[in-house]
Amino acid sequence: MRIKAQVAMVMHLDKCIGCHTCSVTCKNVWTNRPGMEYVWFNNVETRPGTGYPKQWENTDRYKGGWVLRNGKLHLRAGGPVTKLASIFYNPNMADMNEFYEPWTYDFQHLHKRKKGDSIPVARPRSTITGDFIDKPEWGPNWDDDLAGGSETVPLDPNVQKLQEHIAMEYEKTFMMYLPRICEHCLNPSCVASCPSGALYKRDEDGIVLVDQDACRGWRFCMNGCPYHKVYYNWNTHKAEKCNFCYPRTEAGLPTICSETCVGRIRYIGVVLYDADRVKAAASVEDPKDLYESQLSVFLDPFDPEVIAEAEIQGINHSWIESAQQSPVYKLAMKWKIALPLHPEYRTLPMVWYVPPLSPIMNHITNEQELSAEGYIPAVDQMRIPMEYLASLLTADDTAVIRRVLLKMAAMRVHMRAKTVGGIDFSDESKLLKEADTTPEELEEMARLLAVAKYNERFVIPTGRREMNNDLDYKRGACSIEELAPPEGKVTYPFERSEGL
């Protein structure tokens, strides 16, 4: 048993209002530099839609993630030898048109134009070429709120898989928001795709980073990541990616996207997992089993054996304590209402999602008259959203989605019965049985999902530094550093007391 800690995130999609505050704060902190204008470490997609970059889920085209061949994991884009042979031209990489050509506006024109009859306009100007773009044809969130309508929705790879036709009439359609960051996978295919070994997963907290000194710009990580969350900085010619705001998480603070989330949809916590089990968990035959096999990798932070072993392996007490209070552990492993995004890529992603009930509830017109049992057929009848969610979160296993949605519906009914009344919801209710839950669990869930405060949503232990030998020096490095002799080599003309 090789125990590692992983800082993970859960997003509760029902609460996402698609305001893009996370994307904007992230952009202002990390990607507002030349070379990174087109990059969004965090982006929010309207689903169904094409996503960013366009059709990133189309694995036939970008060849991201892993595939299982003869029981063994292989990179879909090809192993090291294939990669070295195609190092001069990467056929599967997305070019800028798949993201978008970033632009700014010619604001100076508003100031400088001579007085005239017409109102001056600020024309869009490409930040790549500096030329005016007379007609931008794609941009960030171009298809936000289904605005691409019947033109962009059919491009969604998840929609293309659906047997049924998605109604695009305003009253009949459905939509949801999907905020995405790097998944900080347990079995990251970007790391395996990097010829230089520049990408790595941190032992202490599982954050996946790019070593800017080691990156040589070979670009295989860009499409090696099936989530397309590693980007090429055309200015430095090196790869950059979401770093889970490690300077913040090391200080015990949530990532900037979580901190600023208006809907408070994000939860951050520590989970313990067994690194020795990762490979086997990613290699199960049926993609539908990947969700369960990934769950089997995680360790119970209350198990005395796990605690003892974790301490031997150098995970300190504050991390174990955080793992016990982790909201991620509760949502994903204990209550099992959070699900991994596209488990079929076999990367064992670590940003999980509570599927939204709203696309289904929006279609219920008679909720006032609905009995508790009435919610079961209501969930079942919404086949299209359910299949769509299954395509996103469970490798097309609708049974898992149904269980989670029923649990969410049960929570809704239970809390409504408790606080508003007017609905009969007994402990023997069929809904409770179908959802396989108890009123106590539902109340705990409701607490964490609806009223949890900052300290409950973000349980992040500070990064470890106690193994640094020169901590005092780092803390107290003073301005005469360059002039004074190195610390510890000072000889004093007078006797020093012990310990000074």
Add this chain to the structure above:
Amino acid sequence: MEVLFWWTIFPYMCGTILVVATFYRFVYRGKSWTAPSTEIFEKKWLRVGSMLFHYGIIFAFIGHIMGVLIPIEVYNAIGVNDETYHFFAIAGGGLAGLMVVIGLLVLFFRKFAHPRVRAHTTAGGYFTIIWLLLVAGLGTYMTLIYNTTVGAFEYRLAIGPWFRSLFTLHPMADLMIGVPLLFKIHVIVSFILFAMIPFTSLVHMFSFPLRYPTRAPQQYRARDGYNKNSR
């Protein structure tokens, strides 16, 4: 003068610049050490140009090892006569040279023609391509035209031994006197190219990730002192 400067001092000057400046850049300018790809801007022409150029130059490099670094005595010992050698050298070298030249021309015009690529090409980028074209163009001309019209020059008796003698620090510069002018110019511009390497994007050739197939797919890194079973 020619013997002393061009065939004795100059090669060592270029070699020194190559070694010292490459070392300096790797150690002190590590963040600029990269393969400066523009594939994100344009893919179609890059595919043709980059594949032709890179594979061509790898073949050309192997060809130069065979022609310059491996002594003629080796060929004689294994029974490859001069006609056979030159036939394969002209055919193989010509093909490699053409690949390099055509690839470079495609890359060069791509830099002009595609607005996004053009916006991000520096003077150094153009200069590198032009100089490579000069070196490769001369080499290809020598291989394909000079060798077949004027006559196959036996560089394995002149340039080869001279080049190898540079490494033993006893340069046999007199060997270069009788070499045709075209070959001399090719050697000189090549040495300038060697000296250019650390100042241009060409450094990425030293980073070809040969170790990739042998390393573990997943890479973990820990802070110093973490996870050392120290309790």
